Amino acid sequence: MKNVDSSNIQIIAITTSALFLLLILYLIKKKRIKEEYSLLWIFFAVVFIVFSVWRQGLDYIAEFVGIAYPPAALFLVLLMAVFLILIEFSIIISKLADKNKVLAQEIGLLRLEIKQLEEKVRKKKEKKDDSLPSQESNSE
Amino acid sequence: MQKSPKRILIIIPVYNESASVVRLIYELDRMYPKWDILVVNDASQDGSGELAEGTGKVTVINLPFNLGIGGCVQTGFKYARNQGYEIALQFDGDGQHRVEEIRKLIKPVREGLADVVIGSRFNSKENNYEGQLLRRIGIKIFEFFSYILIRQKITDHTSGFRAYNNRALTFLADHYPTDFPEPEVVILLGKNRFRMIEVFTQMLKRQGGVSSIPITKGPYYMIKVMLSMVMAAVRSRIVTDENLNHEKR
Numbered sequence: 001m002k003n004v005d006s007s008n009i010q011i012i013a014i015t016t017s018a019l020f021l022l023l024i025l026y027l028i029k030k031k032r033i034k035e036e037y038s039l040l041w042i043f044f045a046v047v048f049i050v051f052s053v054w055r056q057g058l059d060y061i062a063e064f065v066g067i068a069y070p071p072a073a074l075f076l077v078l079l080m081a082v083f084l085i086l087i088e089f090s091i092i093i094s095k096l097a098d099k100n101k102v103l104a105q106e107i108g109l110l111r112l113e114i115k116q117l118e119e120k121v122r123k124k125k126e127k128k129d130d131s132l133p134s135q136e137s138n139s140e
Numbered sequence: 141m142q143k144s145p146k147r148i149l150i151i152i153p154v155y156n157e158s159a160s161v162v163r164l165i166y167e168l169d170r171m172y173p174k175w176d177i178l179v180v181n182d183a184s185q186d187g188s189g190e191l192a193e194g195t196g197k198v199t200v201i202n203l204p205f206n207l208g209i210g211g212c213v214q215t216g217f218k219y220a221r222n223q224g225y226e227i228a229l230q231f232d233g234d235g236q237h238r239v240e241e242i243r244k245l246i247k248p249v250r251e252g253l254a255d256v257v258i259g260s261r262f263n264s265k266e267n268n269y270e271g272q273l274l275r276r277i278g279i280k281i282f283e284f285f286s287y288i289l290i291r292q293k294i295t296d297h298t299s300g301f302r303a304y305n306n307r308a309l310t311f312l313a314d315h316y317p318t319d320f321p322e323p324e325v326v327i328l329l330g331k332n333r334f335r336m337i338e339v340f341t342q343m344l345k346r347q348g349g350v351s352s353i354p355i356t357k358g359p360y361y362m363i364k365v366m367l368s369m370v371m372a373a374v375r376s377r378i379v380t381d382e383n384l385n386h387e388k389r
Contacts, residue, residue, distance in 0.1 A: 097318075101318065105211060105214065107203070112199065
């Protein structure tokens with residue numbers, strides 16, 4: 001069996017993880033992601049960098065959890081990251097949907113109030129217009 | 141500013157019901173001239189809102205986009221709360237409910253016998269409901285659920301024909317579920333110790349609009365609603381004894 005040169009993959013892993021972290025930071029800087037929603041991404045970007053630098057780390061985890069094939073531990077970490085971030089999204093979406101609903105309801109209620117106020121003002125104006133000529137005739 | 145208490149508000153959630161809404165408004169106005177009618181137009185595309193406004197008999201709230209029945213009805217409760225109505229009645233705009241039967245629902249609330257009255261198509265021997273088998277099974281399951289979860293026998297969880305007193309409508313103005321809300325509301329109210337009763341009402345064939353539960357969505361509907369019911373029961377009570385006593389004082 002041919003010996004795989006595993007230093008290449010380490011270089012690739014470190015650079016992509018670092019680029020990934022930079023991408024997240026860049027998006028925050030450009031205000032495309034809010035800081036509060038980027039924390040999990042940054043956390044996992046750092047985790048990826050740690051594991052690509054510290055290669056025995058995955059072996060330790062695999063041994064600890066009882067995974068016979070150490071690279072599978074990598075998938076475990078990845079999946080956990082994706083799951084957590086997706087759950088966070090569901091929470092954020094639910095919160096947004098709720099706020100969205102309240103906003104729509106308020107808009108509906110306010111529209112009605114505006115309409116009723118406009119009506120009131122119009123009626124008052126009409127009354128005024130009606131009474132104005134008579135007042136003039138009084139002063140004469 | 142304390143607004144003077146108003147008596148009764150009929151809330152009609154409307155979504156694309158131009159075929160039935162105008163006749164319904166005139167009928168309601170003729171039968172209950174002293175009560176106010178609120179149409180909550182859930183962003184209909186068929187001009188239902190304008191038609192309702194055109195009658196000059198009702199107040200219309202136009203939602204900026206479609207919220208679904210839950211968000212739509214809740215808007216009505218918010219209006220009723222803000223305006224200080226004593227009783228709010230939810231009445232579907234598709235002609236399924238009978239205008240004459242509104243009194244039956246209002247009466248127990250008015251007399252203080254219940255906080256919530258639900259118009260049920262099953263609560264009687266003269267039951268004439270002939271829905272699809274699956275729908276009937278679903279409704280039986282809800283009945284079982286509410287018996288387990290809040291120890292109360294409610295036969296018609298999906299009914300949108302309900303009357304609420306001021307305390308109940310104020311509560312629902314802030315806590316109303318979305319997406320097939322009716323069964324969940326029963327649990328929510330039961331859990332928070334609102335007194336609920338059912339009265340028998342006849343259910344007519346709808347004259348316009350479509351059911352909010354299309355048959356293809358059946359399984360999704362059942363699972364979603366059962367989950368919501370359980371969750372509503374598991375969550376801690378919103379109305380605690382403390383603030384209830386405080387209210388009474």
